[in-house]
Amino acid sequence: MRELxxxxxxxxxxxxKRAIEFLLDIMEKEGPFEGIIGYSEGATVAGTLLLAExxxxxxxxxxxxxxxxxxxxxxxxxxxxxxxxxxxxxxDTMINIHxxxxxxxxxxx
Numbered sequence: 001m002r003e004l005x006x007x008x009x010x011x012x013x014x015x016x017k018r019a020i021e022f023l024l025d026i027m028e029k030e031g032p033f034e035g036i037i038g039y040s041e042g043a044t045v046a047g048t049l050l051l052a053e054x055x056x057x058x059x060x061x062x063x064x065x066x067x068x069x070x071x072x073x074x075x076x077x078x079x080x081x082x083x084x085x086x087x088x089x090x091x092d093t094m095i096n097i098h099x100x101x102x103x104x105x106x107x108x109x
Contacts, residue, residue, distance in 0.1 A: 016078060016083055023049050035068040038069070038074055039071075040073050040075060043072065048080060055081065066097065067097060073102070073104070079091070
């Protein structure tokens with residue numbers, strides 16, 4: 001995982017920042033929401049969005065608009081300040097709402 005997200009690869013910082021700003025704008029217009037679901041890289045976006053909401057609460061007092069999250073086969077979120085991966089063995093940062101993490105999916109046809 002660390003090898004995939006080395007600093008500077010694909011210059012994703014700007015696109016990530018724009019995506020989070022876009023989602024926060026939608027949330028301001030359409031929110032609040034009961035929850036969010038993210039699959040694979042979508043879990044990265046969802047987790048990053050939740051961390052951005054926490055940061056907004058800490059800096060501006062804006063109440064978070066998402067109450068819970070479900071992540072399927074998720075990748076780690078990014079720190080909304082530095083855009084580096086938030087890994088449990090390197091950071092104390094945590095998402096502070098209820099989450100469910102499902103690491104393996106079994107498809108039955």
